[in-house]
Amino acid sequence: MSSFAIVVRVFDGEAPYLQSFIDHHRRLGVDAFYPVVAPGGAPLCREIFARNGIAFHESDGQRISFVQNLIREDYVAVIDADEYLHPGLFSFLDEEKVESLLMPWRLTASMDDGFFETQQKRFFVFPQVKSIVKTSALQRLRLHASATSGSGRCLGIEQGQQFPVQHYYLRGLDDLLLKEGGVVKRTLAQSSGRKQVNLNADETSMDFPSRHARVAFLLNVLRFIPEQADPYSMSLDRSMLDHLRDNVEGDPEAAKRELHDSVSKIQNVYRNRTIRREIRATQQLLASDPRKVSYQKRVLKLLRKDFQSRRSWLGHFFR
Template structure:
């Protein structure tokens, strides 16, 4: 029988959701976890891994390649703690004798703190690649697409879209609060999601972390999507959430409201026409075998385009027309 491993980078903001991640992948048949933590960081996650009999590995910068030589299982995937592998994936790899498989994201998100455990969610598939590879052919373990040096079957997104990685991109405002590295000091988070972005206009200026734009884009997309049943059965560890919230600087509810305001303000920049075109574009791409598309670059490119448009006279005309047609939006 084939064996399977997961390499995962973790910080303490994941603690309320980590047990659910472990339980899901053990049900799938994952034999070993290789968590990579920053030295001395993520004490709550260390508790959870210890409780589950999982050893942790420390690396400056949380370099995922630091565990490559430790992996003895037949297959390995690199995922984040908010990403869940498809239940049919392992059988497919073995039956089809696959060396590597590229899988797109199946994204979901909400500003509702009860969302993670809800049975109904909205989803949007985006060709940001995650991969699973045969360890015997592994050349370099990477966050998104690991390299192989074998001569076996290397399958792209055309096949991988049947086994998308379900990405709980935002599990509520508490999740966003914990991902803002400076808000909860003990997370010691170092995150590219905090890269500053500035959109300047004559009448207004938007300053926000890049993560807020990525969230706003996805929420805008999901507004146009019908809900579906979530078969994975998520659960939230509220005791861990309470322990993290107790270390928030200031009032967490005030901080969460500020985060909501920031995301909603960015959502208003995206045009409905842009979102409709984006949904169609992704569907057309996925009908073929696309290469990886950078989620962040695409999100910010469309945001800047729509920001400039809304500053133009044509944009102001469109806004006035939309307010007359849909005064409630």
């Protein structure tokens, strides 16, 4: 049997969800975790890793290349703590002896704080990829598609759709609160998802973090997709969540209301016909076995187009 490793970057905003992530992947058969944390950062996550007998690694900028030479397992994947590998993945790799496999995102999200632990969710598959690769052929670890130098079978999204990476893109407003750099004192993810987007035109102006646009788009897509059972068992560590909320600068409920209003405002920019068209276009993309599609670039391109359309006189007829 092959052995499997996961490289994961973490910050303290993940602490309420981290034990669930560890438990899921241990059930799958992950042999080793290689967490990468910022120097002096993520003290709560360090506590969780210590309880689970997992060593963490400090790296400036949380560069995952720092742990590449430490990996001794047969296969390695780089994923985030809100991403979950498919239960059938490891047996497939063991049987097929592939060098690498690209896996698309299977996205889900909600602004409901009780959502993470619910059994029914909506899912949207998008061809932003993660990869799992044979360590013996590994050339360079990357956040999405790691590079290999071997001559083995490299399988794309066509095969990877059987084993999508389940991405809990937004686990509720508490999750968004913790991901916003500077909101929680001990969260060191100030840069992730914080690229500012400006939609400015005459009397109309919008300015928000890029993460808000990505969330707003996904929430609109999920409205058109039926609910189904979540095959994974999720759990939230409420003691960790309470600990983090105690360190919020200001009123956490007021901050959550502001976040909700920001995302909702962006949701109202997207036209329903754009969302329906994008769902169909994504299905066609997946059928064509693309190498990779940038979720953020696509979302922002559609947002800017719809913003301009809604400002135009003709836009009123095509909402």
